[in-house]
Amino acid sequence: MIRSLDQDTRSNYGAGLLRFTQYCDSCNIPEADRMPASENLIAAFAASHAATASDKTLNNWLAGLHFWHTVNGATWQGADMLRAVRRSFTKMVPSSSQRTKRPPVTIEALCILHDNLNPQSPYNVAVGAVALTAFWSCCRLGELTVRDRNFFDTLKHVSRSVLPLSINSLTDESRTQYTSFHIPWSKTTKELGADISVTTRPHRTDPLKALSLHATVNNGIPAYAPLFSYKTSSGWEPLTKTSFMSRCNDVWVQNGFPSMPGHAFHIGGTTELLLQHQQK
Numbered sequence: 001m002i003r004s005l006d007q008d009t010r011s012n013y014g015a016g017l018l019r020f021t022q023y024c025d026s027c028n029i030p031e032a033d034r035m036p037a038s039e040n041l042i043a044a045f046a047a048s049h050a051a052t053a054s055d056k057t058l059n060n061w062l063a064g065l066h067f068w069h070t071v072n073g074a075t076w077q078g079a080d081m082l083r084a085v086r087r088s089f090t091k092m093v094p095s096s097s098q099r100t101k102r103p104p105v106t107i108e109a110l111c112i113l114h115d116n117l118n119p120q121s122p123y124n125v126a127v128g129a130v131a132l133t134a135f136w137s138c139c140r141l142g143e144l145t146v147r148d149r150n151f152f153d154t155l156k157h158v159s160r161s162v163l164p165l166s167i168n169s170l171t172d173e174s175r176t177q178y179t180s181f182h183i184p185w186s187k188t189t190k191e192l193g194a195d196i197s198v199t200t201r202p203h204r205t206d207p208l209k210a211l212s213l214h215a216t217v218n219n220g221i222p223a224y225a226p227l228f229s230y231k232t233s234s235g236w237e238p239l240t241k242t243s244f245m246s247r248c249n250d251v252w253v254q255n256g257f258p259s260m261p262g263h264a265f266h267i268g269g270t271t272e273l274l275l276q277h278q279q280k
Contacts, residue, residue: 001071007151013064020045020065036074037065043081050085051092058089105268107205109257110135114205116251122218126230126239127247129214132207134265137196138273141262143183145241146226152238154224156185161223163215167208176200177208181227 005013023045024034033041042065046058062078069076113131117124130144146152162181170176178199186194200208218230226238241262249259 005067012060013067016061016064017068019049019061023048035072036069036077039077039079039081042078043085046082046085046089050089051094054093055086055090058086062086103258103260103264103267104271105135105260105264107268107272109252109260110205110268112255112257113248113251116255117247119213119217122231123237123239124247125210125214125217126228127244129207129210130228130239130244131248131265132205132210133196133198135205135269135272136201136207137198138266138269139196140187140266141241141244143186143194143196144228145244146238148240148242149238152226154184155191158183158227159223160221160225160227160229162227163223165211165215179208179211 002010020034020037023029024041027044029041037045042062045065046062049058049061062082066076066078110131114128117128119125119128130141133139134141134144143158146157158181165179165181167177167179170178176199178197180195180197182193182195184193185191188194198207198211200206214228218236221229221231221236225236228239229236230239245262253259
């Protein structure tokens, strides 16, 4: 049952169990009363963090506590009292815990990034391929990059075994070229994965061209490596999300743009495609 959770979810749930245990210890709650926890105890635990944490944080903590009850076959007592506390909790979230709206990556910002990435640098080529694929194919960065260089799971991350990619053409009048590759896991479909379609664009930020350049410049890397790995002087490295966003934001900040979060690619690509559809 625990293995049904993604690694990040396990970490979030674990934080909730830790906070709950700390609260119970501070109130001298007997071990026998912590599992199953009464509705009074669960509601009191939630209320104790009001005005100090975000409602998203509380939701993660309570989800972890609920899951731990499920694993242990214990009845979950969260009901009317807890719902009332959660409604009040949301109204009391401090401004410091409120996340500002995320800006989208605009087509202008995408062009600035593209124009400032050295096409002779294997690292920059990998960054460009991920940026354009994430934007135009509306991907999550977690579907294209790895969390850190030592964390690569073939059951979750796409590898270079999908190369070489076959280039196809639509059967309509446009004969637009495209390719696709399968990712083994996605946030919405889980282990069913998904097919990422990369379609050529009549623009200098063409993702299909960037993907082809990446496959050419970063050739010779083992098939078991992450798809967006790049050559280095000592061999190769997988492109991590942190390294990717650092390079993107370095370019943007130097060119007068604000630093942006990773989700901005997904937002920006979706917005741009909707705008283009409305113009037709």
